Amino acid sequence: MEQAHPLYDEIGTDYATARRADPRIARAIRVALGDVVSVVNVGAGSGSYEPVDLDVTAVEPSTEMIRQRPLGAAPCVQAWAEALPFEDGSFDAAMAVLTVHHWSDRAAGLRELRRVARRRVVLVTWDPASIDAFWMVTEYLPEIAELDLPRFPALVELEEALPSARVTPIPIPRDCEDGFLGAFWGRPEAYLDPHVRRGISVFRQLPAEITAPALERLEADLRAGVWDARHAALRGTVELDLGYRLVAAELG
């Protein structure tokens, strides 16, 4: 595979300004990693969720994403999940956050995580069975489902690849500090901000002919109070399960 990422080199610009670790999600990942010392973070992007108290090696194929890693971030190797350039059992743990849906050969990538980790694999992903949980998809942009359903793995696929895996929900706080698709479920106005949308891959991948009219409709609904009438409860909800999942597997 070539040493650059055609999709993320294009859509990853501005990633680090729109996306950062949410401390509550970071805590859940850190707890799942447990008592390890070394960890490889695969599909590391600009470094969100890399625990600062661990010996982290990042793996990221996109030159553009590597460019956005802050000064002092963990060392980064430009490589792909499907062919990790490390000996068997090189790390205590492997982690991969919101990336497995981008891998071209997921089975190979998951095998590689198991191969290079001695003790534990921790993933954050989204469960396609939760497609109806988010109003943006059901009411405004059903095209997100066409993009996301085929690319996100069913949980059963991950459980087969990582036989001891335990899956737990990651509820998304209403003031989530990260900027992924579901992060603004309780702050719908945020999706009208182009800067917010630049950090969300579906908004960079779906054509403007599709997203623009949907966003105009959202804006009109917000102005007319239609969104609030439909989702009154959400304005007071503290956290919501939109299908984001932590998958943690102990290796034998």
Ligand SMILES: C[S@@+](CC[C@H](N)C(=O)[O-])C[C@H]1O[C@@H](n2cnc3c(N)ncnc32)[C@H](O)[C@@H]1O
């Ligand atoms: C949504 S970003 C997540 C980045 C980071 N983990 C985070 O949580 O902010 C997805 C990342 O996966 C990377 N990626 C895509 N395909 C990959 C592959 N085959 N192997 C490793 N990383 C890949 C992209 O370049 C991108 O940096």
